Amino acid sequence: GIQVEQSPPDLILQEGANSTLRCNFSDSVNNLQWFHQNPWGQLINLFYIPSGTKQNGRLSATTVATERYSLLYISSSQTTDSGVYFCAALMQGAQKLVFGQGTRLTINP
Amino acid sequence: DVKVTQSSRYLVKRTGEKVFLECVQDMDHENMFWYRQDPGLGLRLIYFSYDVKMKEKGDIPEGYSVSREKKERFSLILESASTNQTSMYLCASGSAGGWRAFFGQGTRLTVV
Numbered sequence: 001g002i003q004v005e006q007s008p009p010d011l012i013l014q015e016g017a018n019s020t021l022r023c024n025f026s027d028s029v030n031n032l033q034w035f036h037q038n039p040w041g042q043l044i045n046l047f048y049i050p051s052g053t054k055q056n057g058r059l060s061a062t063t064v065a066t067e068r069y070s071l072l073y074i075s076s077s078q079t080t081d082s083g084v085y086f087c088a089a090l091m092q093g094a095q096k097l098v099f100g101q102g103t104r105l106t107i108n109p
Numbered sequence: 110d111v112k113v114t115q116s117s118r119y120l121v122k123r124t125g126e127k128v129f130l131e132c133v134q135d136m137d138h139e140n141m142f143w144y145r146q147d148p149g150l151g152l153r154l155i156y157f158s159y160d161v162k163m164k165e166k167g168d169i170p171e172g173y174s175v176s177r178e179k180k181e182r183f184s185l186i187l188e189s190a191s192t193n194q195t196s197m198y199l200c201a202s203g204s205a206g207g208w209r210a211f212f213g214q215g216t217r218l219t220v221v
Contacts, residue, residue, distance in 0.1 A: 033209060041146075041197055043212040086152070088210070095140070095159060096167060097210055099152040 002027045002091050006100035013077055014108055021072040021103045023087035031090035032063050033097065034072050038083050046072070046085075077107045112136075115200050115213035122220050128187040130216055132200030139205040141183035143167075143175065146197040146215075158183055159205065190220045 003026040013019055025032070034046040047054050047061040049070065054061055058078075063070040074081055084104050088097040116131035134141065142157040144167075154167030156175040164175050172194060176184045183202075187194055200213040 031208070035210075035212075041199075041215040041217070043199065043201075043215075045209050045211055048209040095165070096142070096154050096157055101151045 002029065002089055002094075002098050004087060004089050004098050004100040006085075006087060006103050008103060009101065010104045010106075012106045012108065015077060015079060017077050017107075019074045019077060019105065021074075021085050021087075021105070023070040023072070023089075023100055025068050025070075025089045027068070027091055029065065029068075029089040030092045031097070032065075032070050033088050034061055034070070035086045035088065036081075036083050037086065037102070043086065074105075077105075079107045079109055081105060082107045113200060113202050113211050113213040115198075115216050117216050118214060120216055120218045122187075122190050122218065124191060124220055126187075126190045126220075128190045128218070128220075130185040130187075130198055130200075130218070132183045132185070132202075132213055133181050134183075134202035134211070135181065136202065136204070136211075137180065138202040138208070138211075139180075140203045140208060141177065142201040142203075142210070143173075143183065143185045144199045144201065145169070146199060152199065155185065192220050194218065195220045 005024045035043045051065045058075045060073045084102040088099045113134045143155045144152045158177045174186045198216045201210045203210045
């Protein structure tokens with residue numbers, strides 16, 4: 001099945017810094033999503049982005065499907081951005097999302 | 110906004126008990142999923158359902174069963190709870206075709 005790999009596994013930054021999180025996937029996908037898991041454990045859907053670029057406030061995401069990767073950008077980081085970020089991919093014809101192992105982001109004040 | 114609600118935030122059960130975890134979504138989504146999350150192992154799919162009364166095994170179905178009698182509700186059943194089923198359980202839903210997954214708040218289950 002499809003493999004999803006995220007990097008880096010851990011990222012520690014100061015408040016105000018920018019960050020880039022990467023998601024590589026091993027096969028063609030028609031569904032790529034980014035999630036943020038908050039300190040209470042809930043996964044919040046940030047983006048549905050099978051291709052192209054989307055922006056939502058300080059967050060933006062880009063997926064280059066032909067090269068099998070997606071990037072999540074966080075600008076002007078705040079302490080509330082801390083948590084684990086997951087990407088998840090779905091192959092064409094499949095019905096289940098495959099998750100990466102996540103990137104743990106820590107924003108220090 | 111989509112709302113996915115899991116019946117309990119925290120649950121403590123004894124070994125051998127039958128445990129029911131309930132999940133309800135309010136967006137008429139066809140697809141519903143149960144994952145468990147463990148440190149170092151990420152999110153693993155237990156079961157999913159793409160329609161009422163339909164179910165498919167995920168990656169780790171052993172020791173679990175599911176029920177979907179109504180479109181909005183998807184139940185995960187631990188037939189005889191064991192300590193290795195202590196975990197965070199996450200329910201998700203999504204519409205058919207090009208769907209986004211929306212998660213509930215999670216249930217931290219401890220089996221003692």
